[in-house]
Amino acid sequence: MTGYTIVRDYPYPIDEVWAVLTEPDEVARWTTTGQGGRPVGFAAVRGTRFQFVGKPTMGWAGVVYCEVLAVDAPRSLRYTWKGDQDTDDVTEVTYLLEPTPEGTRFTWRHTGFRGVGGFAMSRLLGSVRKKMLSAGVPEVLEAHHRARR
Numbered sequence: 001m002t003g004y005t006i007v008r009d010y011p012y013p014i015d016e017v018w019a020v021l022t023e024p025d026e027v028a029r030w031t032t033t034g035q036g037g038r039p040v041g042f043a044a045v046r047g048t049r050f051q052f053v054g055k056p057t058m059g060w061a062g063v064v065y066c067e068v069l070a071v072d073a074p075r076s077l078r079y080t081w082k083g084d085q086d087t088d089d090v091t092e093v094t095y096l097l098e099p100t101p102e103g104t105r106f107t108w109r110h111t112g113f114r115g116v117g118g119f120a121m122s123r124l125l126g127s128v129r130k131k132m133l134s135a136g137v138p139e140v141l142e143a144h145h146r147a148r149r
Contacts, residue, residue, distance in 0.1 A: 003111030018074030030136035
């Protein structure tokens with residue numbers, strides 16, 4: 001099995017980073033950065049089934065099916081990730097947040113990819129996530145922070 005991990009440090013308190021990563025309106029603002037999908041039906045509540053809906057491409061209908069497995073606000077969120085409703089290939093995404101002296105360290109882990117196709121998919125998704133977490137999340141965090149003042 002394979003996967004990828006991305007770590008980013010943000011100069012904002014953990015509660016603000018958690019809000020941007022888990023409030024549906026905020027999530028929709030950063031997930032679409034880098035060609036990601038917008039969340040439909042998302043809530044950071046265990047058992048919630050939701051979808052990320054993106055632009056369909058050849059061989060993919062544009063929908064990822066997910067279910068929240070665990071939540072420990074504001075420190076962690078874990079959910080399943082299934083790229084096709086009719087497949088048994090399910091991976092897991094985990095968000096880990098840690099306070100730091102400068103703000104918050106956010107770790108995104110996406111694990112459980114299998115075989116050559118899974119390796120290729122993890123590479124593709126990893127590059128999309130890097131853009132979201134390096135460009136999309138900081139922009140949304142700044143706007144969220146300004147709005148709270």
